[in-house]
Amino acid sequence: xxxxxxxxxxxxxxxxxxxxxxxxxxxxxxxxxxxxxxxxxxxxxxxxxxxxxxxxxxxxxxxxxxxxxxxxxxxxxxxxxxxxxxxxxxxxxxxxxxxxxxxxxxxxxxxxxxxxxxxxxxxxxxxxxxxxxxxxxxxxxxxxxxxxxxxxxxxxxxxxxxxxxxxxxxxxxxxxxxxxxxxxxxxxxxxxxxxxxxxxxxxxxxxxxxxxxxxxxxxxxxxxxxxxxxxxxxxxxxxxxxxxxxxxxxxxxxxxxxxxxxxxxxxxxxxxxxxxxxxxxxxxxxxxxx
Amino acid sequence: xxxxxxxxxxxxxxxxxxxxxxxxxxxxxxxxxxxxxxxxxxxxxxxxxxxxxxxxxxxxxxxxxxxxxxxxxxxxxxxxxxxxxxxxxxxxxxxxxxxxxxxxxxxxxxxxxxxxxxxxxxxxxxxxxxxxxxxxxxxxxxxxxxxxxxxxxxxxxxxxxxxxxxxxxxxxxxxxxxxxxxxxxxxxxxxxxxxxxxxxxxxxxxxxxxxxxxxxxxxxxxxxxxxxxxxxxxxxxxxxxxxxxxxxxxxxxxxxxxxxxxxxxxxxxxxxxxxxxxxxxxxxxxxxxxxxxxxxxxxxxxxxxxxxxxxxxxxxxxxxxxxxxxxxxxxxxx
Numbered sequence: 001x002x003x004x005x006x007x008x009x010x011x012x013x014x015x016x017x018x019x020x021x022x023x024x025x026x027x028x029x030x031x032x033x034x035x036x037x038x039x040x041x042x043x044x045x046x047x048x049x050x051x052x053x054x055x056x057x058x059x060x061x062x063x064x065x066x067x068x069x070x071x072x073x074x075x076x077x078x079x080x081x082x083x084x085x086x087x088x089x090x091x092x093x094x095x096x097x098x099x100x101x102x103x104x105x106x107x108x109x110x111x112x113x114x115x116x117x118x119x120x121x122x123x124x125x126x127x128x129x130x131x132x133x134x135x136x137x138x139x140x141x142x143x144x145x146x147x148x149x150x151x152x153x154x155x156x157x158x159x160x161x162x163x164x165x166x167x168x169x170x171x172x173x174x175x176x177x178x179x180x181x182x183x184x185x186x187x188x189x190x191x192x193x194x195x196x197x198x199x200x201x202x203x204x205x206x207x208x209x210x211x212x213x214x215x216x217x218x219x220x221x222x223x224x225x226x227x228x229x230x231x232x233x234x235x236x237x238x239x240x241x242x243x244x245x246x247x248x249x250x251x252x253x254x255x256x257x258x259x260x261x262x263x264x265x266x267x268x269x270x271x272x273x274x275x276x277x278x279x280x281x282x283x284x285x286x287x288x289x290x
Numbered sequence: 291x292x293x294x295x296x297x298x299x300x301x302x303x304x305x306x307x308x309x310x311x312x313x314x315x316x317x318x319x320x321x322x323x324x325x326x327x328x329x330x331x332x333x334x335x336x337x338x339x340x341x342x343x344x345x346x347x348x349x350x351x352x353x354x355x356x357x358x359x360x361x362x363x364x365x366x367x368x369x370x371x372x373x374x375x376x377x378x379x380x381x382x383x384x385x386x387x388x389x390x391x392x393x394x395x396x397x398x399x400x401x402x403x404x405x406x407x408x409x410x411x412x413x414x415x416x417x418x419x420x421x422x423x424x425x426x427x428x429x430x431x432x433x434x435x436x437x438x439x440x441x442x443x444x445x446x447x448x449x450x451x452x453x454x455x456x457x458x459x460x461x462x463x464x465x466x467x468x469x470x471x472x473x474x475x476x477x478x479x480x481x482x483x484x485x486x487x488x489x490x491x492x493x494x495x496x497x498x499x500x501x502x503x504x505x506x507x508x509x510x511x512x513x514x515x516x517x518x519x520x521x522x523x524x525x526x527x528x529x530x531x532x533x534x535x536x537x538x539x540x541x542x543x544x545x546x547x548x549x550x551x552x553x554x555x556x557x558x559x560x561x562x563x564x565x566x567x568x569x570x571x572x573x574x575x576x577x578x579x580x581x582x583x584x585x586x587x588x589x590x591x592x593x594x595x596x597x598x599x600x601x602x603x604x605x606x607x608x609x610x611x612x613x614x615x616x617x618x619x620x621x622x623x624x
Contacts, residue, residue: 267423273412
């Protein structure tokens with residue numbers, strides 16, 4: 001195969017990986033602050049995917065326009081979820097949290113199954129089959145837009161955490177729970193905000209993924225797993241780590257699909273995860289918890 | 291050893307256990323085929339829950355990938371049976387070491403390199419998923435088309451080759467569940483069991499007083515994996531088919547965990563009670579919804595998920611500890 005083929009597949013993998021990275025970023029932000037692993041992450045993303053698909057089918061609204069509104073809807077969902085259901089579980093053992101979120105995941109995916117049925121749905125935009133050409137590079141337009149939007153959304157989130165008072169307060173909660181309470185921060189509310197932001201990430205990522213993949217009610221678990229693989233590879237709790245992990249996994253999957261068989265591609269993602277866990281147990285950019 | 295078997299069991303608990311055993315022993319004469327199948331399912335989950343509980347409940351190591359050991363057990367015994375005509379009980383002698391070896395690999399990699407907590411849990415998922423995709427592409431075990439055991443009408447039950455009617459399978463899994471309960475009681479009262487609980491409560495403190503945490507965590511993973519492997523063999527010979535997508539999948543691992551978490555982690559009877567509660571709940575929901583004429587796919591699961599949410603929110607320690615206190619059957623504090 002000519003070199004250009006590899007290059008094109010690699011670029012496609014990186015762009016998809018950016019969207020994966022944004023999805024995983026949500027998981028990482030939630031874990032980094034609330035210390036709860038969101039086992040319903042993929043299922044939450046499926047909600048966003050269905051909103052985007054349905055809006056497109058009924059009103060022909062381009063998913064890229066709906067990016068921010070859908071992220072906002074998921075933010076409200078995540079906020080309510082943390083405030084009502086998860087806050088009492090924050091101090092409980094891991095298996096207890098795990099069960100809570102697994103139960104939630106079961107409810108979400110089956111509720112979607114009841115409402116939308118088991119069939120796969122997709123979004124056919126005008127630019128679905130367009131592409132840009134840069135020298136030997138041919139970039140799929142949908143993937144290009146999705147990757148770009150992922151970068152913009154991530155940058156906005158970074159800015160929020162670095163430059164706003166609320167972002168700083170949330171980081172304070174993550175660094176020192178007791179200290180944050182001592183200086184009078186409303187930790188429960190900040191946790192709810194954080195979970196909302198994590199949910200907004202999956203909202204945005206899910207909306208963009210509809211441009212790239214088909215949507216069914218049962219895709220949730222595989223994306224939850226993918227998000228785990230990415231954040232652990234990049235470093236659970238590290239924001240840049242999630243993006244780097246996403247790009248790395250996206251690239252690996254794309255190249256493995258080309259060189260071996262597409263159905264075996266996630267095996268390579270898991271192989272990378274195992275390798276990273278052994279060489280750097282807390283991920284590429286993660287820090288050992290003290 | 292006899293003293294250890296009866297240690298911490300009150301007279302009241304012993305009577306209750308004897309009554310339950312008697313009821314389960316005569317069950318096949320009383321219930322119809324449908325209920326018998328459900329009882330088999332309940333005992334299957336009671337067994338796997340106990341096996342998982344050895345690792346999580348006793349030693350505090352959260353595994354979310356126990357489907358790996360189910361799948362390995364099933365595939366080893368079924369392959370030996372279909373390809374070489376090896377009887378399942380001999381196959382079990384191969385399946386258990388294979389599962390224990392894989393458990394040892396997962397445990398070694400995790401414990402040696404300081405992978406703990408959530409990271410360990412996700413590593414166990416990764417290995418199960420790795421196996422699922424690997425078996426999907428392995429032609430020797432028929433890859434995605436699955437492995438089938440020959441089925442024909444049996445004139446008599448062949449216990450040695452595990453070919454027969456549901457009643458035979460019922461007694462096999464009942465015996466296995468009872469054996470697992472005895473094993474857990476022996477383990478929890480053994481030196482190893484005390485070390486496990488020390489590690490579960492505070493690993494650093496345990497190490498400080500000289501417990502070889504690495505060694506005892508390895509023993510927990512290997513024992514748990516080997517015990518789980520039998521459930522895989524049972525699954526293969528009861529259902530007569532194996533697909534990587536089904537036996538190694540994450541939902542399979544979650545099913546195993548639900549029983550002990552709902553029943554009560556770290557207790558002896560919790561996993562068994564949890565299996566009864568959950569499978570009973572699922573089947574009741576099924577029949578109730580069918581009776582009301584609701585026939586949408588997914589409705590049962592939504593109710594099931596909601597029930598799980600309510601139970602876990604209301605009873606963080608599981609159903610068994612408060613129930614046991616109420617009935618005066620408390621196991622002494624572990």
